[in-house]
Amino acid sequence: MSWALGAARVGSALALAPAGKPARAWATGGTAHNLAGLERIKGCTGDQRLTTQELSVLAARLLAKPARDLARHSGEDRSRIEILPPGLLIIAAILAHYGLKELTVVPEGLREGMAAAAFEDGDDWWRDPSQKG
Numbered sequence: 511m512s513w514a515l516g517a518a519r520v521g522s523a524l525a526l527a528p529a530g531k532p533a534r535a536w537a538t539g540g541t542a543h544n545l546a547g548l549e550r551i552k553g554c555t556g557d558q559r560l561t562t563q564e565l566s567v568l569a570a571r572l573l574a575k576p577a578r579d580l581a582r583h584s585g586e587d588r589s590r591i592e593i594l595p596p597g598l599l600i601i602a603a604i605l606a607h608y609g610l611k612e613l614t615v616v617p618e619g620l621r622e623g624m625a626a627a628a629f630e631d632g633d634d635w636w637r638d639p640s641q642k643g
Contacts, residue, residue, distance in 0.1 A: 517603070520603045521603065532608050535614070537615050538618065542613070546615045547586050560612060565598060569602070577592045
């Protein structure tokens with residue numbers, strides 16, 4: 511699939527995304543962590559930020575250099591680097607859709623967030639706070 515077609519598909523999917531004006535974005539999971547790793551901030555404790563400018567530079571690097579070279583330089587797994595460009599496209603498109611200039615890569619995953627929410631809110635952890643009551 512071409513990049514233009516991929517971008518069009520991401521744009522179509524985002525057209526169905528909820529409207530809103532979020533103040534910030536967080537990302538977790540393999541793509542976010544590996545992109546942060548390519549920026550050599552992997553292993554840092556606490557929040558890690560990636561700006562849209564940094565994502566643009568990363569996209570150019572991912573498309574310009576073979577994955578094996580990037581893997582050798584960054585220490586990331588080659589097979590993981592090979593699938594980063596589509597994930598980067600999706601992340602960048604989401605940021606653009608919501609008018610955000612950066613995201614924070616958090617070390618915790620969804621499971622940790624779900625466990626923390628269940629600890630705090632009990633059986634209603636998954637409900638929208640505005641709908642609880």
